[in-house]
Amino acid sequence: MAFIAKIDAAETATGKNIRIDERAMYNGKSISSGDRIFIWTSETSGGCGLIAVGNVKSCTIIRGRVIAEVLVEATIRRQLNLSxxxxxxxxxxxxxxxxxxxxxxxxxxxxxxALSETVREFLEEHFL
Structure with missing residues (x-):
């Protein structure tokens, strides 16, 4: 499955890990190790929209929150933001x-x- 994590502004780089600790919404509780995850940084907290994609190395769901370690596989090549x-x-x-x-x-x-297959494919295009 594929997921999106909307987080506060963060630095990422290919091959580095990023830690996510956010509430699960829209089927987010179904995330597990090995899933594909897109990282979107909140523009209201200094982020710039879609910034990276990676794979979930480990995750835990605690009281409706997803706590995950993600290995960043690629950073954005074609900008995608709120505008x-x-x-x-x-x-x-x-x-x-x-x-x-x-x-x-x-x-x-x-x-x-969680993302539909259509949205996952759309987001993947921004990393080619």
Missing amino acids: KIAPYRDVDDGSPESELAQLIYRHAHNKVA
Whole structure:
């Protein structure tokens, strides 16, 4: 499965680990070791949107929070941030942009959420 973690601003680099400690929302509790995870840094806390993708090395769910160690496999090559998905915020057309906008905008909290295959493929394009 694939997931997205919206976190506070963080530095990442390919081959380095990043620790995630965020609430689980939108099926985020189903995350496990080996899953693919995209890292989105909150622009309201100094982040810049999608920054990295990696694999979950280990994770624990404690009282609705996901605590995970992620090995970063790649950093972003094509920018994706709130300004790019904002036009899709109120659109319900099934496009990957509208699904992502709903995950990121709805409940503005930092979170870990499961992704559909369509959204995963859309996000992967930003790392090619």
